[in-house]
Amino acid sequence: MAVAARQSLRWVWIAAAVGLLHAGFSVYWAVGGGWLLDTVGEWAVDLRRSSPVAAAAGLGVIALVKAAASVAPVTVAYGRLAPPRLWRALSWVGGVGLALYGGMNTLLSNAVLIGLLGSGDYNRTAMVGHAWLWDPLFLLWGSALLIHLWLSRQEGRTSYSTA
Numbered sequence: 001m002a003v004a005a006r007q008s009l010r011w012v013w014i015a016a017a018v019g020l021l022h023a024g025f026s027v028y029w030a031v032g033g034g035w036l037l038d039t040v041g042e043w044a045v046d047l048r049r050s051s052p053v054a055a056a057a058g059l060g061v062i063a064l065v066k067a068a069a070s071v072a073p074v075t076v077a078y079g080r081l082a083p084p085r086l087w088r089a090l091s092w093v094g095g096v097g098l099a100l101y102g103g104m105n106t107l108l109s110n111a112v113l114i115g116l117l118g119s120g121d122y123n124r125t126a127m128v129g130h131a132w133l134w135d136p137l138f139l140l141w142g143s144a145l146l147i148h149l150w151l152s153r154q155e156g157r158t159s160y161s162t163a
Contacts (some may be wrong), residue, residue: 004039004151005151005152008077008147008148008151008152009077009148011144011145011147011148012073012074012077012144012145012148012152014140014144015070015073015095015141015142015144015145015148016070016071016073016074017067017070018024018040018070018073018097018137018140018141018144019066019070019141020066020067020070020071021072021137022066022134022137022138022141023063023064023066023067023070024063026059026060026062026063026066027059027060027063029044029048029055029059029138030055030056030057030059030060030063032052032056032057035117036129036133038125038126038129039124039125039126039128039129039130039133039134040126040129040134041126042123042126048083069094070124070141070150072087072090072091073091073145073148073149076088076091077148077152088149091149092146092149093109095142095143095145095146095149096141096142096146098138098141098142098145099121099138099139099143099146100141100142101138101142102135102136102137102138102139102140102141102142103134103135103139103142105130106130106131106136106137106139107136109127109130109131109135110131112127112131113127113128113131
């Protein structure tokens with residue numbers, strides 16, 4: 001296997017791991033866990049308190065979407081999901097979306113924390129969670145996926161053989 005192919009596979013696995021970490025927290029919160037929920041925002045804590053079934057269902061759907069988005073690029077990279085061109089195109093869109101969302105929110109939330117934006121009236125725990133945990137993870141997930149897609153782009157090549 002060529003060096004670019006090996007590097008590409010490393011990046012798609014990094015993207016999958018970060019995405020599954022995100023999905024894992026959504027599952028944990030869906031089944032009633034509370035650790036780090038306040039870092040998402042007070043609205044999440046309030047929603048789970050006031051509507052636990054709706055919150056669990058919503059978080060369960062979010063977890064499934066995150067898990068599918070994490071695993072699909074890996075299965076495409078190994079030639080196990082067709083049509084690969086469609087899935088790669090969706091992965092490009094998803095990777096750009098994740099990187100932009102994570103990058104912009106990381107910058108904005110850090111700008112709020114250091115006093116460049118906002119009036120100072122915000123939930124510090126949630127802002128720190130977004131600035132230093134959740135949004136940087138979205139940025140890493142999207143960036144790793146984009147690096148994989150870039151390294152694996154070749155005319156006619158949509159997957160790597162593991163043989």
